[in-house]
Amino acid sequence: MAITRRSFLKGAAGSTAAALIGPSLLASASASAAETDGTWKTSGSHWGAFRARIWGGKVQEIKPLDLDKYPTDMLNGIQGIIYSPSRVRYPMVRLDWFKKHKYAAETRGNNRFVRVTWDEALDLFYRELERVQKDYGPWALHTGQTGWRMTGQFHSCTNHMMRAMGLHGYSVKKVGDYSTGAGQTILPYVLGSTEVYAQGTSWELILENSDNIILWGNDPVKNLQVGWTCETHQSYAYLEQLKQKVAKKEINVISVDPVKNKTQRYLENDHLYLNPQTDVAFMLGLAHTLYNEKLYDKAFIDTYCLGFDNFIGYVQGETKDKVEKTPEWAAQICGVSADQIREFARMLVKGRTQLLFGWSVQRQEHGEQPYWMGAVLAAMIGQIGLPGGGISYGHHYSGIGVPSTGFAAPGSFPLNIDQGQEPKYPSQDFNGYSRVIPVARWVDSLMEPGKKINSNGSVVTLPDLKMMVFSGNNPWQHHQDRNRMKKAFRSLQTVVAIDFAWTATCRFSDIVLPACTQWERNDIDGYGAYSGHGLIAMHKLVDPLFQSKTDFDIMTELTRRWGRSEDYTRGMTEMEWVKTLYNNCKEANEGKFAMPEFEEFWELGHLNFGVGKPWVRHADFREDPEINALGTPSGFIEITSRTIGNMGYQFCQEHPMWFEKSERSHGGPGSDKHPFWLQSCHPDKRLHSQMCESEAFRATYTVQGREPIYINPQDAKTKGVKDGDLVRVFNDRGQLLAGAVITDSYAPGVVRIEEGAWYGPLNEKIGAIDTYGDPNTLTQDIPTSELAQATSANTCQVDFEKFKGDVPPVTAFGGPIEVA
Ligand SMILES: Nc1nc2c(c(=O)[nH]1)N[C@H]1C(S)=C(S)[C@@H](COP(=O)(O)OP(=O)(O)OC[C@H]3O[C@@H](n4cnc5c(=O)[nH]c(N)nc54)[C@H](O)[C@@H]3O)O[C@H]1N2
Ligand SMILES: Nc1nc2c(c(=O)[nH]1)N[C@H]1C(S)=C(S)[C@@H](COP(=O)(O)OP(=O)(O)OC[C@H]3O[C@@H](n4cnc5c(=O)[nH]c(N)nc54)[C@H](O)[C@@H]3O)O[C@H]1N2
Ligand SMILES: [Mo]
Numbered sequence: 001m002a003i004t005r006r007s008f009l010k011g012a013a014g015s016t017a018a019a020l021i022g023p024s025l026l027a028s029a030s031a032s033a034a035e036t037d038g039t040w041k042t043s044g045s046h047w048g049a050f051r052a053r054i055w056g057g058k059v060q061e062i063k064p065l066d067l068d069k070y071p072t073d074m075l076n077g078i079q080g081i082i083y084s085p086s087r088v089r090y091p092m093v094r095l096d097w098f099k100k101h102k103y104a105a106e107t108r109g110n111n112r113f114v115r116v117t118w119d120e121a122l123d124l125f126y127r128e129l130e131r132v133q134k135d136y137g138p139w140a141l142h143t144g145q146t147g148w149r150m151t152g153q154f155h156s157c158t159n160h161m162m163r164a165m166g167l168h169g170y171s172v173k174k175v176g177d178y179s180t181g182a183g184q185t186i187l188p189y190v191l192g193s194t195e196v197y198a199q200g201t202s203w204e205l206i207l208e209n210s211d212n213i214i215l216w217g218n219d220p221v222k223n224l225q226v227g228w229t230c231e232t233h234q235s236y237a238y239l240e241q242l243k244q245k246v247a248k249k250e251i252n253v254i255s256v257d258p259v260k261n262k263t264q265r266y267l268e269n270d271h272l273y274l275n276p277q278t279d280v281a282f283m284l285g286l287a288h289t290l291y292n293e294k295l296y297d298k299a300f301i302d303t304y305c306l307g308f309d310n311f312i313g314y315v316q317g318e319t320k321d322k323v324e325k326t327p328e329w330a331a332q333i334c335g336v337s338a339d340q341i342r343e344f345a346r347m348l349v350k351g352r353t354q355l356l357f358g359w360s361v362q363r364q365e366h367g368e369q370p371y372w373m374g375a376v377l378a379a380m381i382g383q384i385g386l387p388g389g390g391i392s393y394g395h396h397y398s399g400i401g402v403p404s405t406g407f408a409a410p411g412s413f414p415l416n417i418d419q420g421q422e423p424k425y426p427s428q429d430f431n432g433y434s435r436v437i438p439v440a441r442w443v444d445s446l447m448e449p450g451k452k453i454n455s456n457g458s459v460v461t462l463p464d465l466k467m468m469v470f471s472g473n474n475p476w477q478h479h480q481d482r483n484r485m486k487k488a489f490r491s492l493q494t495v496v497a498i499d500f501a502w503t504a505t506c507r508f509s510d511i512v513l514p515a516c517t518q519w520e521r522n523d524i525d526g527y528g529a530y531s532g533h534g535l536i537a538m539h540k541l542v543d544p545l546f547q548s549k550t551d552f553d554i555m556t557e558l559t560r561r562w563g564r565s566e567d568y569t570r571g572m573t574e575m576e577w578v579k580t581l582y583n584n585c586k587e588a589n590e591g592k593f594a595m596p597e598f599e600e601f602w603e604l605g606h607l608n609f610g611v612g613k614p615w616v617r618h619a620d621f622r623e624d625p626e627i628n629a630l631g632t633p634s635g636f637i638e639i640t641s642r643t644i645g646n647m648g649y650q651f652c653q654e655h656p657m658w659f660e661k662s663e664r665s666h667g668g669p670g671s672d673k674h675p676f677w678l679q680s681c682h683p684d685k686r687l688h689s690q691m692c693e694s695e696a697f698r699a700t701y702t703v704q705g706r707e708p709i710y711i712n713p714q715d716a717k718t719k720g721v722k723d724g725d726l727v728r729v730f731n732d733r734g735q736l737l738a739g740a741v742i743t744d745s746y747a748p749g750v751v752r753i754e755e756g757a758w759y760g761p762l763n764e765k766i767g768a769i770d771t772y773g774d775p776n777t778l779t780q781d782i783p784t785s786e787l788a789q790a791t792s793a794n795t796c797q798v799d800f801e802k803f804k805g806d807v808p809p810v811t812a813f814g815g816p817i818e819v820a
Helices: 008-021 023-030 073-082 095-100 118-135 157-168 181-190 203-209 235-247 262-267 279-292 298-304 308-315 327-334 338-348 368-381 439-447 482-489 551-560 565-569 574-588 598-604 619-623 642-647 713-719
Strands: 039-043 050-055 058-064 092-094 112-115 173-175 212-216 252-256 270-272 353-357 390-392 436-438 452-455 458-461 467-471 494-499 511-514 523-527 534-538 606-608 676-679 708-711 726-730 735-742 750-752 797-802
Touching (some): 118 157, 157 551, 157 565, 173 439, 181 368, 212 338, 252 262, 279 308, 298 368, 327 338, 353 368, 436 439, 708 726, 713 797
Parallel strands (some): 467 494, 676 750
Antiparallel strands (some): 050 058, 092 112, 523 534
């Protein structure tokens, strides 16, 4: 058997070369035609809308659409996605799985694959679907993981996969997501909606009315670069105004964060460092001050809230742990002095205060608590429902806070099978297992099938999964604790991945099908997820590369195998679907906005609905809490929740509380052995793992070809690590190589490796070093609590040292080891 040289060694050499060349040289080298040659086409992306110059069948150049006044520099990474050496080129099947016919689960991850034809690959996929439904049942198949599939409403690949699977049989699905699992579960009990995905008070009203803005674990300047649909970047116009108001001292902006983040560096606002994961202790200290200094809004609490006295009993040390939550008590946990806590509390009630929470604080153990406690704090301040006051949990996301136009956006390709249709295997017998599991608990299912866990008031029985199908998500990026995943994957018989990039998920799969990127197909998308700013025509820029196909074509061919392709496609082609989605949207907007005929829109490339009217979140509730009651059981803000109290959980009780974490820095558990808190925030130069494969762009931030780890100068000195050094980062769960960037933006005891760095294990063995720097090699796979069962990625202690010894090549990129 000959091993072709598309091996990891070559991949490593490639990335070093790119590091030396740099981005500008590569860009000009690819522009082989004169600047004016070719045609310009419009398309969209999570990173915004753009125009691309196509010449010689290749994308030569990308420019932001004129409408986008604040384009992200990630547009420079797009060509590198299309032309990445990590593209999935052909249908591939894992060698040992293919040849041994006994799943060979123990060698999964060795990255040795054979090339097969499309027909062979789809026959195998179908064979496995049949086998699992016949030999086991719907409980053995999980098709429910979702993720950041590329933009475009028709080609939403998760929908394509799920609809096709649905025509075959039932399977296990998920509830919740990795983004806001804890927040979206707790807040309906407290404020009556998920809040995290709700439109927020308009920025112009915040800018006009707020005296204080608290950016609570929140980095909008970094995180608004991407959006769930094609992003408009309108939020940045408001952030620019905010910057001016900060300079003129018209608005007092404070970042509460263990890190000086990108937003703070941009706004040049004040900062309150606190120890990681200690927000609730800090907030309890604030509540203690507001209560005992009689600064809180008693009238608001009496009119709009439920269960305040019960909660105050805990603050005063009369109930539960009988510890008074004085600022002195809080100070020894959160690292902010008692005097500073008192001052902060007094500032909160001086004028109008808008709390703006990010999502990272709930992506940690007991992540339900800081969100609930934030609502309590906002209630004590008493400004919920006023312009520029109250609390928001989403102003860093997809343009929340940009007023909504209210016009309909295009719908998407249906995720479910059509009414009246039945799958080939109609059995819905889940053999006593749960058919829906909390999103982040699927690896637990693989490890402990049959285990019963509490989940948001009910009991979930983890299914005994044999097969998983992934499309439009990368679990070997999004889930925690790689070595535990390696163990868990041994209980799977068949794993199918459909992707255009040879991610670690492909490496750990058995059948890999090459999808094309969104720029190799025609589609339509909403422009501005929350603003409803308009529509984008997504013109196919180039033909699908290598043997890749659209997800639509892949699933049409698959469903044909059991005679259901017509049901799947409804007998329509790609362009017929795109046109239908447009026409349905046109119809929905009839009488409100006169949309042109499809052909005109397609020619123009975009449609602008204009701007919406400013709006205040919860204003109606404030105006009349009886008529406009919240969606909570009582209709009021529930500071104490009887519903949750009755669940009887240990780590989510009847009101918000401080719970010690299983791992915490600054003297907390585990910090004696692994002193540094690792935060794995969202990347500044990627969308999770997407664009990591973009070689020249990656070279703009890597250190010796590795993912950066950000370290405080003091910590670096103690460890004898210099800027640019390779470091080994480790704990009892795993180890990785990363490149040191020394910066005083990080507090001592805090390090960061951004999530989405591609996992590049040296080999498939458990414990093997990760050669590129995926932080999920080190994170803990534990639930937030019995309530949400969400991911706790940010509860993670590590240690690091300067790397000594032979430096292994980066194995993350460049595709499989192809065995002929
Ligand atoms: N440690 C740590 N872990 C985290 C987080 C964290 O903060 N820290 N954050 C979590 C959060 S909030 C999220 S949302 C998740 C993100 O987790 P994911 O959404 O799984 O991450 P992505 O890297 O965006 O993966 C999308 C995958 O889909 C593929 N893809 C895109 N478009 C298409 C398409 O059209 N067709 C096909 N077939 N494939 C496509 C891409 O190539 C990529 O491999 O990560 C979570 N994991
Ligand atoms: N560029 C870019 N933007 C993105 C994404 C991306 O991948 N790239 N992903 C999108 C997605 S899917 C999501 S879910 C959102 C994620 O949005 P978030 O989860 O809000 O983003 P993060 O960047 O992880 O964290 C925000 C801030 O929280 C701080 N923080 C972390 N832990 C603590 C803590 O214990 N206490 C306090 N007070 N602060 C803390 C961090 O230092 C950081 O400054 O971003 C979206 N936007
Ligand atoms: Mo997310």
